[in-house]
């Protein structure tokens with residue numbers, strides 16, 4: 236194996252312990268079925284090799300180029316989640332990653348259509364799992380559809396985007412709210428799920444909760460938590476485009 240892919244024994248043991256800790260928290264707090272996504276952005280491929288020893292397969296990345304490079308050298312069993320800000324001109328690149336499992340950051344009808352078309356054009360026969368990101372905290376610089384546009388966006392995807400499998404809705408939530416109990420962003424997500432499941436006649440997952448607040452997110456019904464720093468340690472700030 237390429238030496239870049241070989242973790243030190245010390246790092247491997249550290250990661251296995253961290254992952255097992257988070258997994259027992261998930262078991263203890265969840266009220267629904269929930270999966271853990273290991274957010275490995277900015278961390279070396281060797282960290283992912285070490286993490287695979289726990290049997291976990293869902294990994295999340297934010298930067299398209301970094302994801303492409305990691306996907307190329309790492310085992311194809313990995314189920315990649317793209318969780319970065321989605322740019323139209325990156326849909327094709329993402330669609331060509333053979334083991335891309337989900338795009339969590341669809342932020343409107345036009346982006347949904349672009350991803351839908353790129354997925355088929357890349358020759359994929361299965362449907363691509365997606366979440367629609369919601370700007371629950373209504374912050375001007377945050378990605379995601381506004382709550383008032385959510386129903387229309389979800390209906391559009393179900394009717395017009397036949398290469399996409401609508402898994403549910405996702406939020407990042409505001410930093411301030413990550414310490415508030417109950418978290419207003421998570422409560423809003425629960426409401427949005429309930430209302431839209433009834434209106435659209437389909438089941439919707441909630442993707443919410445990160446290092447700071449994943450336990451609370453699970454208590455409020457999350458089905459998909461995205462945990463980075465609690466597993467891999469602090470990240471150096473990264474100044475590259477998506």
Ligand SMILES: *Cc1c(COP(=O)(O)O)cnc(C)c1O
Nearest residue numbers: 274318445446447461462463464
């Ligand atoms: C980075 C990131 C995470 C993980 O954040 P941590 O605080 O490291 O757990 C989760 N979701 C999204 C969308 C992210 O960008």
